[in-house]
Structures are given as C-alpha cells and as structure tokens.
Amino acid sequence: MLLRDIAHLRTGDKGDVSQISVIAFSTEDYALLESEVTVERLLDHLPNISVRHAHRYELPNLGALNFVLEGALTGGVTRSLALDAHGKSLGAQLLDLPVGDAQNLSVMDKAV
Amino acid sequence: MTNVAKQPLRIGAGAGYSGDRIEPAAELAEKGELDFLIFECLAERTIALAQAARQSDPEAGYDPLLEKRMCAVLPAARANGIRIVTNMGAANPLSAARKTLAIAREMGFDGIKIAAVIGDDVLDLINAEDWPLTDREGSSADLGKAILSANAYLGARGIVEALDGGADIVITGRVGDPALFLGPLIHHFQWPEDDWNTLGRGTMIGHMLECAGQLTGGYFADPGIKDVPDLARLGFPIAEVSQDGSAIFSKVEGSGGLLSIATCKEQLLYEILDPSCYLQADVAADFTTARFKELGPNRIAVSGGHGTERPQHIKVSIGYKDGFIGEGQISYAGPGAVARGELAIAIIRERLDLIDLPLRELRCELIGMDATNRTGKADTSALREVRVRVAGRTDTLEDARAIGAEVEALYTNGPLGGGGAISLAREVIAVASTLIPREAVKTSIHYEVA
Missing domain, CATH: 3.30.70 (Alpha-Beta Plaits)
Known part of the structure; x- marks a missing residue:
C-alpha cells in the first residue's frame, strides 16, 4: 500500500519553511499515519532536500499530521534559485511512500 | 436590552492572489447573495515590488488589477448591497482609494464611500533602529541601504473602524490575510476584542477563505484519485458565518470545483506551522479543535476552533x-x-x-x-x-x-x-x-x- 491510498496532502510555504499536511481519507487510518509517516521516513524519501530542522505536529481530531521543514526552500520563495521556489511540488513526492503491508515488505526486502 | 443574535453574515472570497481569475469574483457578486466580498491580493514580496513602483511614480504602488476587478464587480456589488474589503492598496492604499473613487464616478455610482486604512508602512521606524531578524541570523541593520519597504501585518481593527464609519469599500495595505475577513465579522457581530475563542474561530474562517479557490477544489485534483469537476470554471467560496463563529462553507450553484471535508482540511492546514498557535495581530488561533460536517454536496459546516490572547508584538515584513x-x-x-x-x-x-x-x-x-x-x-x-x-x-x-x-x-x-x-x-x-x-x-x- 502507498500513502496515496490512505491519505491526501497539501504543501505550503512560509519564508524558508516548507509545510506539508498529510491527512487520512478515513480517520480510522490515522493511527497508521501516526506510526509510519515519521519525520525520519519523510526525510529518507526526499534525500535531496536539505532541512535545518524538521518537526511533526499531530492532529488526531482531524486525522492529520503537519510537517514543518525549516530551511527546506533554499532561502525561501523570494530569493531561491530553485525552479519551484515555493516547494509546492514537494509534498506530492510523498504519495508513493510505502505504508502498511508494503512498508513491512520493503523492510523485509532490505533485510534479505 | 435583550441580547438577540444577529443574522448570519455571508462573505465571499474574490481573489486568492494578485493575479487570480476575475470571473469567479463577478459570479460571487452576482449570484452569491453576499454581504461582503473580499479580495486578498498581497503576497509576501508584492508590497516591496509595489513600493519600488511608487518610488518612480508617487501615484503608483497599488495592485495593477485594481481597476479591472472593481469594474467587474462594482455593478453587481452596488445592485446587491455588497461591501468590499481588499488589500489591493499594497504600498499605496490612498492612491488606490482615489483610483477607486474615479472608477465609481465614471460608472455613475454616486455616494459610494471608500476608506483607505493607513499605518502598515513602518519603514521609518525600522530604519531608525536596529531590529533583530526573526527568520534568520542578523538584524535589520545588516540589510542597510538595500531596504526598500517595511510593512507591519495589521490586525482587523482599522477595517472595523472603516466599516463602522460607513465605508462601502475598504482598501488596505499590509494586514494579516485573515483580518480582511475578521474585520467584517467583528463589525457585524460586535465581537469584543478580547473574546479570544470567537476571534480564533473568525480567524480560522478567514484563513480558510483567503486563498479563494484553494478551498473549493483548486490545488487538489489528482486524476483518478481526487477528481474535481470543471476546474476551468472553479467557483470561489462563500462562508455564512454565525454569531458564535461557526460557519457553513458553500459556493455558487452550478459553478465548477469541489467543496468537501477533504478540501477543507487541506486548506485549514495550508501554510500553518503550529496548528495550535496561529499567530495574528488580533489573536493566537488554535485550529486543532476544528470540526467539519458535510451538510450536502458542496456544503460543509465548520465549528470548533479556539483562541488565546493576542501577541504583544506584531510581524513586520x-x-x-x-x-x-x-x-x-x-x-x-x-x-x-x-x-x-x-x-x-x-x-x-x-x-x-x-x-x-x-x-x-x-x-x-x-x-x-x-x-x-x-x-x-x-x-x-x-x-x-x-x-x-x-x-x-x-x-x-x-x-x-x-x-x-x-x-x-x-x-x-x-x-x-x-x-x-x-x-x-x-x-x-x-x-x-x-x-x-x-x-x-x-x-x-x-x-x-x-
């Protein structure tokens, strides 16, 4: 299973901070998000961003996580040299993050 | 005197950024049964660019689409009694107000009262002292002569005063984006300025509306997984807000787009850092207790949300x-x-x-x-x-x-x-x-x- 099967997301920016919300389609899947979509796994999945500090806010009421990635926008939208200076295309790259059984399988693959 | 709750207030979001589509705003003015139409048109650096324009022409420095927008919505706004609030004043709200006056006269709308909210320009204050920067190391003095503009994120107070003063159109420079929506709400419901929970809810509603089409299906579609109908005719959102700060979101019947709990949750968290402490000049809003309920197709109720005392300092860009x-x-x-x-x-x-x-x-x-x-x-x-x-x-x-x-x-x-x-x-x-x-x-x- 991939993240896009159980969750949707939106990316925002504030200065040099990229912010990605990850929201369960069904609140029953929130627990899975909380246990598997960690800061560490997010950064592993996006190795080519440099982040000064990353934090995950948890919103169980809304079935959502909010990731705040400080320093992810190479200076921020007003001065970055990046093609996508807002980093709006960042979050969508998490949609194929393996979760649930697929995540366990990929961990097993690595072990083999 | 009995304390009768006021009628709900209907607010439409007519723009989510300076270059946004104009037809959805005209559609809102014509068919949205609105009390207020709000245009949020000021991105982070827009005001600095506008300030540079003003330096070469003292009458310039306001939103380049001001005239086009006003011409598109004024006839319906006038006919339907809709008041307008916008930050299209950018670096020159006074000049924008005079321009709007000229447009109104040309269109034959005598008697329209236009207010400019002044005071966000704090360049002299920033230049007079050295201020530590909050988004990086260093201080304002390090930027030295390169500084072009300094604008404080005003709260809703100036907008409320202008509306209390009878303005039909309120034009601001830099204010916190949600304050454009909170202003009409405070004016209408007479919310006390220390009723933090209600102000928190009003700020939450303003925050969700401020990017216009992003609440109604823009920035959402993922074909086959998250489909959105008719994005070429995306309808912009309307909030029908009650006295207690709860609201019902909708859009004009027959317009394109999608308003669902999913679009609402995405926009609630959009550009939010700590969702329990969204700092604005008027209040520190807490979005973590927001609740959404689907009342019907493209009709979502929002309640919950809290607030705590406003910060003692305000942000300057x-x-x-x-x-x-x-x-x-x-x-x-x-x-x-x-x-x-x-x-x-x-x-x-x-x-x-x-x-x-x-x-x-x-x-x-x-x-x-x-x-x-x-x-x-x-x-x-x-x-x-x-x-x-x-x-x-x-x-x-x-x-x-x-x-x-x-x-x-x-x-x-x-x-x-x-x-x-x-x-x-x-x-x-x-x-x-x-x-x-x-x-x-x-x-x-x-x-x-x-």
Missing part, C-alpha cells in the same frame, strides 16, 4: 534588494538526451569559470529529472527529453545576463540537438521578518466619497 538572478534553459530530446543535458551543464560550469563570472551561488539541473524531484530517483534511460536549467545569483544585472547568454551559446557551441533556449535576468527583491511592539503601529482611516 522587510523588503530589500538582494542582487540579481540570471537564468538560461535549453532542451535536449531523443536517445541520449540525459547525457547531452549533463554534457551541456558541464560545459556551462567550465565556461562560467573561464569567463570568471562573479557568482554568489549557482544551480544547474535537468528539468524532467531533478529540477523539482527531490527523491533522487529517476529512470534516466527512459527519458526522451530533458531541459537544462542554469540559475545563478550575481551582484549586477550584466553578470546575471551573462548566464543566459552562455546557455544560448550552446545552440552553436554545445551538444547535438539543443533547442528552445531562453534567457532571463531579474533583480531580486527578497523579504526578511522582524517583530515590533504593537503600540508602535498607529492606524488611521482616510475616506473618499463619490
């Missing part, structure tokens, strides 16, 4: 000149496209060394492979086209232009089959943030009557 960016792009296609793109980048790097171009920073990438992709994964053998992109930061416009010129020269001096080269160079107006005590900001209202 400082616009400053930060050198120049030069950029060049060129495409390669067919088998070996990636290798030829990589060769092109290697040549450019060597050329920039050879001509000894003074660069503060350089970025080279292949669009289609690693320009926005941050996963490090790409099947390079399968790619049938890539586009070289080279961008560099320089101290002069001339040096910035040299970057694009080197990319263009690849037509005749570079690898096989380079096509579609473009070259760009621009001055960079960057933004830094600081905080000032709230007492340091003095707001005033200036009226014009058509």
Whole structure:
C-alpha cells in the first residue's frame, strides 16, 4: 500500500519553511499515519532536500499530521534559485511512500 | 436590552492572489447573495515590488488589477448591497482609494464611500533602529541601504473602524490575510476584542477563505484519485458565518470545483506551522479543535476552533534588494538526451569559470529529472527529453545576463540537438521578518466619497 491510498496532502510555504499536511481519507487510518509517516521516513524519501530542522505536529481530531521543514526552500520563495521556489511540488513526492503491508515488505526486502 | 443574535453574515472570497481569475469574483457578486466580498491580493514580496513602483511614480504602488476587478464587480456589488474589503492598496492604499473613487464616478455610482486604512508602512521606524531578524541570523541593520519597504501585518481593527464609519469599500495595505475577513465579522457581530475563542474561530474562517479557490477544489485534483469537476470554471467560496463563529462553507450553484471535508482540511492546514498557535495581530488561533460536517454536496459546516490572547508584538515584513538572478534553459530530446543535458551543464560550469563570472551561488539541473524531484530517483534511460536549467545569483544585472547568454551559446557551441533556449535576468527583491511592539503601529482611516 502507498500513502496515496490512505491519505491526501497539501504543501505550503512560509519564508524558508516548507509545510506539508498529510491527512487520512478515513480517520480510522490515522493511527497508521501516526506510526509510519515519521519525520525520519519523510526525510529518507526526499534525500535531496536539505532541512535545518524538521518537526511533526499531530492532529488526531482531524486525522492529520503537519510537517514543518525549516530551511527546506533554499532561502525561501523570494530569493531561491530553485525552479519551484515555493516547494509546492514537494509534498506530492510523498504519495508513493510505502505504508502498511508494503512498508513491512520493503523492510523485509532490505533485510534479505 | 435583550441580547438577540444577529443574522448570519455571508462573505465571499474574490481573489486568492494578485493575479487570480476575475470571473469567479463577478459570479460571487452576482449570484452569491453576499454581504461582503473580499479580495486578498498581497503576497509576501508584492508590497516591496509595489513600493519600488511608487518610488518612480508617487501615484503608483497599488495592485495593477485594481481597476479591472472593481469594474467587474462594482455593478453587481452596488445592485446587491455588497461591501468590499481588499488589500489591493499594497504600498499605496490612498492612491488606490482615489483610483477607486474615479472608477465609481465614471460608472455613475454616486455616494459610494471608500476608506483607505493607513499605518502598515513602518519603514521609518525600522530604519531608525536596529531590529533583530526573526527568520534568520542578523538584524535589520545588516540589510542597510538595500531596504526598500517595511510593512507591519495589521490586525482587523482599522477595517472595523472603516466599516463602522460607513465605508462601502475598504482598501488596505499590509494586514494579516485573515483580518480582511475578521474585520467584517467583528463589525457585524460586535465581537469584543478580547473574546479570544470567537476571534480564533473568525480567524480560522478567514484563513480558510483567503486563498479563494484553494478551498473549493483548486490545488487538489489528482486524476483518478481526487477528481474535481470543471476546474476551468472553479467557483470561489462563500462562508455564512454565525454569531458564535461557526460557519457553513458553500459556493455558487452550478459553478465548477469541489467543496468537501477533504478540501477543507487541506486548506485549514495550508501554510500553518503550529496548528495550535496561529499567530495574528488580533489573536493566537488554535485550529486543532476544528470540526467539519458535510451538510450536502458542496456544503460543509465548520465549528470548533479556539483562541488565546493576542501577541504583544506584531510581524513586520522587510523588503530589500538582494542582487540579481540570471537564468538560461535549453532542451535536449531523443536517445541520449540525459547525457547531452549533463554534457551541456558541464560545459556551462567550465565556461562560467573561464569567463570568471562573479557568482554568489549557482544551480544547474535537468528539468524532467531533478529540477523539482527531490527523491533522487529517476529512470534516466527512459527519458526522451530533458531541459537544462542554469540559475545563478550575481551582484549586477550584466553578470546575471551573462548566464543566459552562455546557455544560448550552446545552440552553436554545445551538444547535438539543443533547442528552445531562453534567457532571463531579474533583480531580486527578497523579504526578511522582524517583530515590533504593537503600540508602535498607529492606524488611521482616510475616506473618499463619490
């Protein structure tokens, strides 16, 4: 299973901070998000961003996580040299993050 | 005196950024049964660019689409008794108010009262002292003469005063985006300025509306997974807000787009750092207790949300000149496209060394492979086209232009089959943030009557 099967997301920016919300389609899947979509796994999945500090806010009421990635926008939208200076295309790259059984399988693959 | 709850207030979001579509705003004015139509048109650095425009023309510095927007919505707004609040004043709300007055007169709308909210421009204060920056190391003095503008994120107070004063149209410069919506709510419901929970809810509603179409299906569609009908005719959102700060979101019947619990949750968290403490000049809003309920197709109720006491300091955005960016792009296609793109980048790097171009920073990438992709994964053998992109930061416009010129020269001096080269160079107006005590900001209202 991939993240896009159980969750949707939106990316925002504030200065040099990229912010990605990850929201369960069904609140029953929130627990899975909380246990598997960690800061560490997010950064592993996006190795080519440099982040000064990353934090995950948890919103169980809304079935959502909010990731705040400080320093992810190479200076921020007003001065970055990046093609996508807002980093709006960042979050969508998490949609194929393996979760649930697929995540366990990929961990097993690595072990083999 | 009995305390009878006031009628709900219907507010529409007519723009989510300065270049936004105009037809959905006209549709709202005509068919939205609105009390208020709000235009949020001021991005982080827009005001610094506007300030630069004002320096060369004292009457300039307001939103370039002001006239087009006003002409598109004024007839219906006038006919339907809709009041307008907007930050299209940018760096020159007074001039924007005078321009709107002229438009109203030309259209024959006598008696329209237009208010300009003044006081967000704190450039003199920022220049007079040294202020520590909050988004990086250093202080305002480090930016020195490069500073172009400094604008405080005002709260709703000036807008409330202008509406209490009978303004039909309120034009501001920099205010917190949600305050554009909170102002009419405070004016209508007479919410006390220390009723933090209600102000928190009003701020939450304003925050969800401020990007207009992003609440009603814009920035959402993912074909086959999250489908949104008729995005070419996306309808902008309406909130029907009750006295207690709860609301029902909807859009004009028959307009395109999708308003669902999913679109609401995405927009609730959009550009939010700590969702339990969204700091605005009027309140520290807490979104974590928000609740959504689907009442019908494209009809969502929002309740919950809290607030705590407003901060003692308010944010100031400082616009400053930060050198120049030069950029060049060129495409390669067919088998070996990636290798030829990589060769092109290697040549450019060597050329920039050879001509000894003074660069503060350089970025080279292949669009289609690693320009926005941050996963490090790409099947390079399968790619049938890539586009070289080279961008560099320089101290002069001339040096910035040299970057694009080197990319263009690849037509005749570079690898096989380079096509579609473009070259760009621009001055960079960057933004830094600081905080000032709230007492340091003095707001005033200036009226014009058509």
